[in-house]
Amino acid sequence: MSVESTVRAVTTYRLTEMKQRGEKIAMLTSYDYSMAKIVDAAGVDVILVGDSAANVMAGYETTVPITLDMMIYHARSVVRAVNRALVVVDLPFGTYQGNSKVALDSAVRIMKETEADAVKMEGGEEILESVQRILSAGIPVMGHLGLTPQSIHKFGTYAVRAKEEAEAEKLVRDAHLLSEAGCFAIVLEKIPAALATRVTSEIPTPTIGIGAGPGCDGQVLVIHDMLGINKGFSPRFLRRYADLHTVMTEAVGQYVQDVKACDFPNEKEQY
Ligand code: KIV
Numbered sequence: 001m002s003v004e005s006t007v008r009a010v011t012t013y014r015l016t017e018m019k020q021r022g023e024k025i026a027m028l029t030s031y032d033y034s035m036a037k038i039v040d041a042a043g044v045d046v047i048l049v050g051d052s053a054a055n056v057m058a059g060y061e062t063t064v065p066i067t068l069d070m071m072i073y074h075a076r077s078v079v080r081a082v083n084r085a086l087v088v089v090d091l092p093f094g095t096y097q098g099n100s101k102v103a104l105d106s107a108v109r110i111m112k113e114t115e116a117d118a119v120k121m122e123g124g125e126e127i128l129e130s131v132q133r134i135l136s137a138g139i140p141v142m143g144h145l146g147l148t149p150q151s152i153h154k155f156g157t158y159a160v161r162a163k164e165e166a167e168a169e170k171l172v173r174d175a176h177l178l179s180e181a182g183c184f185a186i187v188l189e190k191i192p193a194a195l196a197t198r199v200t201s202e203i204p205t206p207t208i209g210i211g212a213g214p215g216c217d218g219q220v221l222v223i224h225d226m227l228g229i230n231k232g233f234s235p236r237f238l239r240r241y242a243d244l245h246t247v248m249t250e251a252v253g254q255y256v257q258d259v260k261a262c263d264f265p266n267e268k269e270q271y
Helices: 012-021 033-041 068-079 100-114 125-136 149-155 165-181 193-202 244-260
Strands: 025-029 046-049 086-090 118-122 141-146 185-189 207-210 218-221
Touching (some): 033 046, 033 068, 046 068, 068 086, 068 100, 100 118, 100 125, 118 125, 118 149, 125 141, 125 165, 165 185, 165 193, 185 193, 193 207
Parallel strands (some): 025 046, 046 086, 086 118, 118 141, 141 185, 185 207, 207 218
């Protein structure tokens, strides 16, 4: 029996219930129809159409260049594939910072044009007005604290965040602000495990960690990284569940050999 037929669809409310029950939340990214279909059927609770699409789909070095139109294209493809998981879409850089009306317009476009369930936004106090305005329109928001890749040009590095006390205290304050504002979950990226555990125990909102240790309410990885499609990225937090780079390279190499050797197509592979 498939996962879809045995479990009800995941809602934001369900994630809160999972935190209360101590049931961990499994989240992965997807950016296209075929991958999202596999990820959803395998039982992932939340699918993130991450702006990491800028890196793994479009080949940009940072997530800064991806546009709202590009995110909408990816999100539409994912939503068409999903039956069970909650689909969350990243608001890309430049579509919500500094102007809450622009932020609301961006979130409304995502919701109307993709039929996804929620948006995700990077930052704490600095973007609170935008978060509140989007929430007031009835659009669920997932927060994102710690390493916030859209601010790479401000920080200049993808190193672990909030190791110093002042930054750690700001992160805790920001987590409380986002939780009190009504965010339904908060991603904690690349921060010390003890800090993530503290935040998780202090707020009722589910936390989803990436490089933030086991104390979070759930975990998220970029699908291309965990499937080993992307060989060049090996941070300590990444567990590779497959080596698809090797599998795919060997398969394509074999196809090339077969075509060149006139071994494909054979008698059974023609009309
Ligand atoms: O864009 C993304 O994939 C993300 C995850 C790393 C959390 O924001």
